[in-house]
Amino acid sequence: MISTPLPLSIAPVEQSPGYWSGVLRRFAKDRVAMFAGAVVLILVILALFGPWLTPADPYQSSMLKRLRPIGTDGFPLGTDELGRDMLSRLMVGARLSLFMGITPVICAFAIGATLGILAGFVGGWVNSIIMRTIDVFYAFPSVLLAIALSGALGAGIGNALLSLTLVFVPPICRVAESVTSQIRSRDFVEAARASGANAFAIIRVHVLGNVLGPIFVYSTSLIAVSMILASGLSFLGLGVKPPEPEWGLMLNTLRTAIYTQPWVAALPGLMIFITSMSFNMLSDGLRSAMDVKQ
Amino acid sequence: MSPASSATSAVTIENLRVTFAGGAAPVRAVNNVSLRVTRGETVALIGESGSGKSVTLRSLLRLHPAKKTQMSGQIEVGGRDVMAMNASELAAFRGRVASMIFQEPLLALDPVYSVGDQIIESIQRHMKVSRSEAHARALKLFEQVRIPSPERRLAAYPHEMSGGMRQRVMIALALACEPELLLADEPTTALDATVQIQILLLLRELQSRLGLSIIFVTHDIGAAVEVADRIAVMYAGEIVEEADVRTLMRAPRHPYTQALLQSRAHGSLAKGTRLATIGGAPPDLANLPPGCAFAPRCVHVEPACREGSIAIAALGPTHQARCRRTHEIVWQHTAAAKA
Numbered sequence: 230m231i232s233t234p235l236p237l238s239i240a241p242v243e244q245s246p247g248y249w250s251g252v253l254r255r256f257a258k259d260r261v262a263m264f265a266g267a268v269v270l271i272l273v274i275l276a277l278f279g280p281w282l283t284p285a286d287p288y289q290s291s292m293l294k295r296l297r298p299i300g301t302d303g304f305p306l307g308t309d310e311l312g313r314d315m316l317s318r319l320m321v322g323a324r325l326s327l328f329m330g331i332t333p334v335i336c337a338f339a340i341g342a343t344l345g346i347l348a349g350f351v352g353g354w355v356n357s358i359i360m361r362t363i364d365v366f367y368a369f370p371s372v373l374l375a376i377a378l379s380g381a382l383g384a385g386i387g388n389a390l391l392s393l394t395l396v397f398v399p400p401i402c403r404v405a406e407s408v409t410s411q412i413r414s415r416d417f418v419e420a421a422r423a424s425g426a427n428a429f430a431i432i433r434v435h436v437l438g439n440v441l442g443p444i445f446v447y448s449t450s451l452i453a454v455s456m457i458l459a460s461g462l463s464f465l466g467l468g469v470k471p472p473e474p475e476w477g478l479m480l481n482t483l484r485t486a487i488y489t490q491p492w493v494a495a496l497p498g499l500m501i502f503i504t505s506m507s508f509n510m511l512s513d514g515l516r517s518a519m520d521v522k523q
Numbered sequence: 524m525s526p527a528s529s530a531t532s533a534v535t536i537e538n539l540r541v542t543f544a545g546g547a548a549p550v551r552a553v554n555n556v557s558l559r560v561t562r563g564e565t566v567a568l569i570g571e572s573g574s575g576k577s578v579t580l581r582s583l584l585r586l587h588p589a590k591k592t593q594m595s596g597q598i599e600v601g602g603r604d605v606m607a608m609n610a611s612e613l614a615a616f617r618g619r620v621a622s623m624i625f626q627e628p629l630l631a632l633d634p635v636y637s638v639g640d641q642i643i644e645s646i647q648r649h650m651k652v653s654r655s656e657a658h659a660r661a662l663k664l665f666e667q668v669r670i671p672s673p674e675r676r677l678a679a680y681p682h683e684m685s686g687g688m689r690q691r692v693m694i695a696l697a698l699a700c701e702p703e704l705l706l707a708d709e710p711t712t713a714l715d716a717t718v719q720i721q722i723l724l725l726l727r728e729l730q731s732r733l734g735l736s737i738i739f740v741t742h743d744i745g746a747a748v749e750v751a752d753r754i755a756v757m758y759a760g761e762i763v764e765e766a767d768v769r770t771l772m773r774a775p776r777h778p779y780t781q782a783l784l785q786s787r788a789h790g791s792l793a794k795g796t797r798l799a800t801i802g803g804a805p806p807d808l809a810n811l812p813p814g815c816a817f818a819p820r821c822v823h824v825e826p827a828c829r830e831g832s833i834a835i836a837a838l839g840p841t842h843q844a845r846c847r848r849t850h851e852i853v854w855q856h857t858a859a860a861k862a
């Protein structure tokens with residue numbers, strides 16, 4: 230009687246959903262994350278097609294129309310200190326700002342994740358060398374490090390990207406290392422070894438499969454920080470050069486108008502705020518959607 | 524497909540010693556263990572925690588970290604010298620010739636892949652087959668381990684399955700590449716009592732159908748009796764008694780085995796009856812006393828037990844015990860129950 234197989238009714242009737250469709254389903258239920266995702270989508274569309282969508286030429290200045298308030302006829306969001314249309318500049322600015330926000334994180338993700346996974350998996354002296362070097366970078370406040378590196382390398386977009394990448398490698402590497410060393414001691418890694426997987430196969434299948442998700446989520450949260458830092462660099466004159474529209478730089482040049490047109494001057498800051506909040510909420514939503522409990 | 528070229532002996536372990544050198548003092552986890560398993564035989568290693576049974580099992584796949592472990596002795600599985608294998612030979616050996624079932628299937632399965640993907644991955648690691656062939660084989664394995672609606676279950680993730688189903692998946696995974704030897708490390712400890720017996724019966728059925736040799740580690744004598752042909756009792760890294768199941772249960776000759784059997788609940792005990800216990804604790808493996816390791820807890824101990832090494836005494840064609848006084852100690856069930 231005992232040896233009869235389990236009754237078939239125990240099996241669930243519905244098709245078991247895959248991991249990613251489950252993530253998508255949970256993400257779709259999360260209203261805040263969906264809203265943040267929509268905002269990010271709009272920003273990405275602006276970044277890609279902004280120059281073709283603007284109502285006016287973002288570079289066209291006019292000494293007569295300087296610092297118009299919000300709601301002026303023809304300039305819905307006013308004009309900046311050189312009389313350029315703020316709405317157009319903000320739309321076009323999305324491209325550079327997002328580029329400055331995302332590119333360093335992608336580069337740092339590639340470098341940091343590789344170093345971290347290597348350190349976490351190999352352990353021993355390899356871990357010590359990589360992680361202690363990372364700790365040295367970690368000791369500096371990120372803003373200061375970005376400014377110092379940019380200052381040393383010289384102004385310009387390329388150098389700003391390079392210094393921001395270097396700023397984000399240590400935290401990503403740390404997360405990658407800690408997640409990897411946790412995974413390495415899990416039973417399924419030993420089970421894989423017991424079934425004949427070599428180190429390469431274990432990294433490719435079990436480590437990457439379990440580690441990339443958390444690192445990816447963490448990295449999306451860094452995009453907001455990167456945007457703010459990039460804006461800061463531009464503000465200090467170390468990033469994007471005028472007359473290119475970039476939100477940080479616009480905030481910098483408009484600060485002289487803070488007493489005459491405070492609302493217009495605050496607009497680039499508002500954009501930075503909205504964008505970084507959206508990325509933060511998006512990564513929060515991703516994190517909870519990807520969290521498989523049990 | 525399984526190579527049947529080797530002789531009747533599937534596993535031969537000779538004088539295996541395993542010492543872990545990581546900590547302050549080296550821990551002698553396995554001391555001079557010799558064990559033979561013939562083809563198609565199921566041998567259970569029983570003993571309490573820290574008796575070296577799992578370490579012996581893992582040694583067969585050389586799973587211990589090489590840097591911190593000293594191993595000596597000989598291990599042969601299916602005529603292959605395991606101790607002499609290099610890394611790539613080991614990778615080809617593990618899972619293909621000998622594979623392992625773990626205690627806690629939820630932890631031993633990767634949470635981010637479906638169970639089908641994990642089995643297919645394992646099949647393709649050792650066999651040169653296409654993905655669809657591997658899928659077909661995985662499906663067949665699921666039918667073999669009696670998983671209901673196997674096609675659907677292949678797409679499920681470990682956390683979506685019950686404990687018993689997961690352990691069936693684990694067994695299917697272990698059988699994926701038609702191994703000759705199955706190593707089971709407490710495969711039923713993490714399961715409910717009703718599911719335990721199903722898994723044990725499944726193991727026995729697979730063993731007779733596929734002609735597997737099984738080494739089964741457990742601390743549950745009942746489980747060992749259920750599946751094993753032969754039982755080896757381990758204490759402090761040594762095999763203290765080895766016999767076929769019937770002999771061991773009816774006439775155990777080592778005081779430790781006798782004490783183990785006494786400490787079980789057998790028959791119908793009156794309410795309030797206390798179970799017999801073994802006084803004291805197992806010895807510190809980093810600091811083993813000379814002589815018999817069980818001497819400090821043994822009721823039959825005499826001064827000579829604490830000196831020198833104790834030889835194995837052959838008590839029959841399939842029965843041996845590592846005790847000086849086997850000829851004097853006779854198992855008296857009634858007397859033991861009173862004690």
